[in-house]
Amino acid sequence: MLAHSAPQTLSITRPDDWHLHVRDGAALQTVVPHTAAQFARALIMPNLKPPVTSTAQALAYGERIRAAATVAGYSTFEPLMTLYLTDHLPPDEILRAKDAGIVGVKLYPAGATTNSDAGVTDMRKTYSTLEAMQRANMPLLVHGEVTSPDIDLFDREAVFIDTQLIPLRRHFPALKVVFEHITTREAAQYVQSAQGAIAASITAHHLLYNRNAIFTGGIRPHYYCLPVLKREIHRQALVDAATGGSPRFFLGTDSAPHATQLKEHASGCAGCYTAHAAMELYASAFEAAQALDKLEAFASFHGPDFYDLPRNTGQITLRRESWTPPQSYPFADTSLKPLGGGEVLHWRMA
Ligand code: DOR
Numbered sequence: 001m002l003a004h005s006a007p008q009t010l011s012i013t014r015p016d017d018w019h020l021h022v023r024d025g026a027a028l029q030t031v032v033p034h035t036a037a038q039f040a041r042a043l044i045m046p047n048l049k050p051p052v053t054s055t056a057q058a059l060a061y062g063e064r065i066r067a068a069a070t071v072a073g074y075s076t077f078e079p080l081m082t083l084y085l086t087d088h089l090p091p092d093e094i095l096r097a098k099d100a101g102i103v104g105v106k107l108y109p110a111g112a113t114t115n116s117d118a119g120v121t122d123m124r125k126t127y128s129t130l131e132a133m134q135r136a137n138m139p140l141l142v143h144g145e146v147t148s149p150d151i152d153l154f155d156r157e158a159v160f161i162d163t164q165l166i167p168l169r170r171h172f173p174a175l176k177v178v179f180e181h182i183t184t185r186e187a188a189q190y191v192q193s194a195q196g197a198i199a200a201s202i203t204a205h206h207l208l209y210n211r212n213a214i215f216t217g218g219i220r221p222h223y224y225c226l227p228v229l230k231r232e233i234h235r236q237a238l239v240d241a242a243t244g245g246s247p248r249f250f251l252g253t254d255s256a257p258h259a260t261q262l263k264e265h266a267s268g269c270a271g272c273y274t275a276h277a278a279m280e281l282y283a284s285a286f287e288a289a290q291a292l293d294k295l296e297a298f299a300s301f302h303g304p305d306f307y308d309l310p311r312n313t314g315q316i317t318l319r320r321e322s323w324t325p326p327q328s329y330p331f332a333d334t335s336l337k338p339l340g341g342g343e344v345l346h347w348r349m350a
């Protein structure tokens with residue numbers, strides 16, 4: 001029955017990815033074309049080594065990404081660039097960044113995740129810069145986890161809301177905030193009901209999986225990311241948020257490539273690579289919630305509306321078709337294993 005009534009194709013306005021890691025150098029040649037094949041724009045995370053802390057660095061990095069897209073035939077792909085907030089990012093850099101079209105400034109609490117050592121050690125050290133951001137209408141993009149070792153890893157996002165985010169937003173009520181890659185019911189509820197300009201991005205993997213995925217039949221490092229996958233009740237809350245139609249929730253893959261040997265390691269890196277099939281994965285999650293009709297607004301409208309950017313005009317089409325992404329892609333001089341590689345997907349980009 002379902003097979004006959006279920007739609008066979010889905011055409012939507014071309015989407016954007018509001019949270020993406022592409023790394024640098026030769027790695028760009030693999031990962032940028034995957035994203036550019038699906039998305040018109042992607043918001044590029046600045047957690048390189050060393051981090052992207054100046055407008056000049058961000059612009060140069062953006063040019064390298066554009067070049068990698070162009071070589072692969074995607075010359076209209078637009079990387080949207082961000083700066084990395086440190087304890088010492090000067091307030092006047094915010095004005096330069098705004099003038100140059102930098103789209104946001106990323107807060108990594110020091111030690112929270114990959115390449116966050118240069119992140120913020122104490123929010124008060126950033127207040128003059130946040131003040132400049134509030135005045136310039138420059139969004140703050142937040143990795144929302146506390147880092148103290150006495151807080152359980154699975155509670156770090158919820159504790160961050162109470163101890164960091166609420167006080168911060170009280171101090172800077174007009175600062176635009178994106179709570180990035182939310183993973184908990186608490187975060188979804190907070191974003192849904194908070195006052196002022198706040199939104200959240202949600203990854204495909206947090207819509208599709210709960211924390212059992214990391215431990216099924218043995219430890220599965222390719223399902224390890226930060227913030228880590230949570231319990232099923234949280235996954236369900238994220239699905240409700242993503243499919244509920246609220247303009248405060250939008251697509252951000254957090255696709256985060258790492259070389260295979262650094263994932264399959266005694267101390268494996270955090271990050272799930274999903275750019276190879278991002279829209280297919282989101283379509284699966286929305287279809288499972290019987291909400292395919294809500295995918296377009298989540299993927300293509302809510303993000304640009306929040307960032308005050310125009311919506312895209314082109315379209316993409318997803319077709320119902322079973323296919324199997326490869327287990328591995330070449331990645332600079334090594335390899336990269338995509339999430340769910342070698343497993344059947346039921347939607348495919350036309
Ligand atoms: O899982 C993650 N990977 N979470 C992050 O916050 C960073 C990212 C990365 O850069 O690999």
Ligand code: ZN
Binds near residue numbers: 045
């Ligand atoms: Zn990320």
